[in-house]
Amino acid sequence: MTSLVLASQSPRRGQLLSQLGYSFTVCPADIDETVLPEETPHAYVERLARQKALSVAEQFQASDVIIGSDTTVVQSGNILGKPSDENDCLTMLRSLSNNTHQVLTAIAVVSNQTVASEVVATNVSFRHLSDEEIRIYWQTGEPQDKAGAYGIQGIGGQFVSNIHGSYSAVVGLPLYETANLLKLAGIRSTFGL
Numbered sequence: 001m002t003s004l005v006l007a008s009q010s011p012r013r014g015q016l017l018s019q020l021g022y023s024f025t026v027c028p029a030d031i032d033e034t035v036l037p038e039e040t041p042h043a044y045v046e047r048l049a050r051q052k053a054l055s056v057a058e059q060f061q062a063s064d065v066i067i068g069s070d071t072t073v074v075q076s077g078n079i080l081g082k083p084s085d086e087n088d089c090l091t092m093l094r095s096l097s098n099n100t101h102q103v104l105t106a107i108a109v110v111s112n113q114t115v116a117s118e119v120v121a122t123n124v125s126f127r128h129l130s131d132e133e134i135r136i137y138w139q140t141g142e143p144q145d146k147a148g149a150y151g152i153q154g155i156g157g158q159f160v161s162n163i164h165g166s167y168s169a170v171v172g173l174p175l176y177e178t179a180n181l182l183k184l185a186g187i188r189s190t191f192g193l
Ligand SMILES: Cc1cn([C@H]2C[C@H](O)[C@@H](COP(=O)(O)OP(=O)(O)OP(=O)(O)O)O2)c(=O)[nH]c1=O
Pocket: 007, 008, 009, 010, 012, 013, 028, 029, 052, 069, 070, 071, 072, 073, 103, 145, 146, 147, 148, 150, 151, 152, 153, 170, 171, 172
């Protein structure tokens, strides 16, 4: 029997996958997330999603289907990961303030010893943020584990004046692309879709 495995520690990714009615187990991947020299943001997120899925696939049967994903925020060509501390958060959110950035989310699905992947780009515009607002936001604890130091699905939603692309991809898992790749891998949700 085929099981579906989500190679992620992100509670958001688990919630998004559950939302569509898939049954799955969670097995987080532990990989090195260092950016390679000369690597483009697009190539970086895709490589990480594929590595997460492939490293977890080694622990399962060849007949199982594994999903890996990675989200990063790109501002003026710079890759913004998770903030290391309050100052890092301040630097990141100042660069996003009154500006439009891109959120790249890659998804990779391993099935039948092959890996299929896709990168989804979403443009997100922020209103102006004062340093005081950023410091208050840091204290809520929300930015800590999120790429670009904000969560569109949480308190950070009020900073977003416009979004063009996939909301679910910004939160961590692009639903349209995920469902398509899972269908190709022969996985159906409990709703039969
Ligand atoms: C921009 C943005 C990111 N995020 C999250 C999605 C991802 O969980 C996280 C980016 O880190 P990732 O390295 O993509 O994922 P992760 O470490 O949380 O989980 P794993 O590697 O095990 O799959 O930022 C939000 O929740 N909301 C947002 O608005």
